Amino acid sequence: MSSRTVLVNASYAPSLTIFRGPLIRAMVAAGHRVHASAPGLTGETARAVAALGAEPHDVPLSRAGLNPVDDLAYLRAVRALIRRTGADLVLGYTIKPCIFGSLAARSCGVESASLVTGLGFAFIPGKGAVRRLVGLASRQLWRRATAANRVVIFQNPDDRDDFIAAGALADAGKARLVNGSGVDMAHYAPAPLPGDARFLMIARLLGNKGVREYAEAACRLIAAGSRARFALGGFFDEGPDGIDPAELAAWRAAGLDYMGPLDDVRPALAACSVYVLPSYREGTPRTVLEAMATGRAVITTDAPGCRETVRSGDTGLLVPVHDVAATAAAMKALSEDGAARARMGRAGRDLCEEKYAVEKVNAAMLGHLRLA
Structure with missing residues (x-):
């Protein structure tokens, strides 16, 4: 295997270490030269990369x-970076790095690949002319980008199938599958469970993450006299689906504990006994894997990306999307059954080790990228 020069493009600088750190280390260990780009990749984050x-x-x-003027500026910046670094493989993840990084690579005659970590806002059904236009433009741009890719890597089969059905990938033979981003089983070691019921959700404060469903279910249980604790961690997102600060203030007034953004989720996971993510769809939800690795039961939705992570009744419970009542009922059931919380937590750790250990996922990634 010859050494290659790889450019990894991200839209959020800390994600390069939080989500792609083990993959970058694996690329370097395999003898490749690796460059990484993101907006705001300076200071401590740059030193960590x-x-x-x-x-x-x-x-x-x-x-x-x-x-589009900003997006064109980004495309030009990536194109200049490809030429400056001599990159011969460009890997993007999240929508803009995938789309514009792939188009920049094509203009330079360089091989590229996209890692689709979730279909996101543009692929989730909704109302409104703006949303429909954004979705249409997104799918058309994806089609152009994936035409330039050698492979397009998905984290669950639903995303792959829906992406192809939407016309975003013309050549289905380019599609590959991996089990999420993987999780470092040593870093997210098992932690003793608290004796009482403590629920936690960690996510960007977006509607499509199921933040409203979780918060409203928690508020219903609190109002009904539940003694369980309910916490929410994550940062506000400026996107069109962001939660309004006034909504959060109302939930906090009703008894929800908002922890703010979390640099290290492990203390919050150790303090909870059940992890909840009522997301509308995911690639593979990283926080669910982290919760499973630490031995926590999980409640999540029977939705693409989420349903693959939980064996309902064994490692946790699945609930319908958008269903506050079902989410509240699942939380109530586990709040009253400490033995089930412990049993599901142990089974979740075992499943995570079997399917989602980061070494296994990265080996598959390197194979798909022809870097192994």
Whole structure:
């Protein structure tokens, strides 16, 4: 295997270490030169990326903006970076790095791949002319980008099938599958369960993450006299689906504990006994894997990406999407059954080790990218 120069493009700088750190280390360990780009990739985050063995690059990118002038500036910046670094493989994850990074690679005659970590807002059904236009434009851009890719890697079969059905990937033979981003089983070690029922959700404060369903279910249980504790961690998102601060204030007034953004989720996971993610769809939800690795029962939705992570009745419970009542009922059931919480937590850890250990996922990634 010959050494290659790989450029990994991200839309959120900390994700390069939080989500892709083990993959970057694996690429470097395999003898490849790795560069990484993201907006705001400076200071401590840049030093952390360098510590992985990759060279960091700060690029201009508006993650949630819809201004084509800004997107064109990003495409030009990535194209210049490809030429400056001599990259011969470009890997993007999240929508804009995938789309515009792939188009930049094609203009430079360089191989590219996209890692689809979730279909996101544009693929989730909804009302409104703006949403329909954003969805249509997104699918058309994806089709152009994936035409430039050698492979398109998905984290669950529903995303793959829906992406192809939407016309975003013309050549289905390019599709590959991996089991999420993987989780470091040593870093997320099992932690003793609290004796009482404590529920936790960690996510960007977006409607499509199921934040409203979780918060409203928690508020219903609190109002009904539940002695369980309910916590929410995560940062506000400026995207079109972001939670309004006034909504959060109302939930807090009703008894929900808002923990704010979390740099390290492990203490919060150790303090909970059940993890909840009522998301509308995911690639593979990383926080669910982290919760499973630490030995927590999980409540999540019977939705693409989420349903693959939980064996209902064994490692946790599945509930319908958008269903506050079902979410509340599942939380109530586990709040009253400490033995089930412990049993499901142990089974979740075993499943995570079997299917989602980061070494196994990264080996598959390197194979699909022809870096192994």
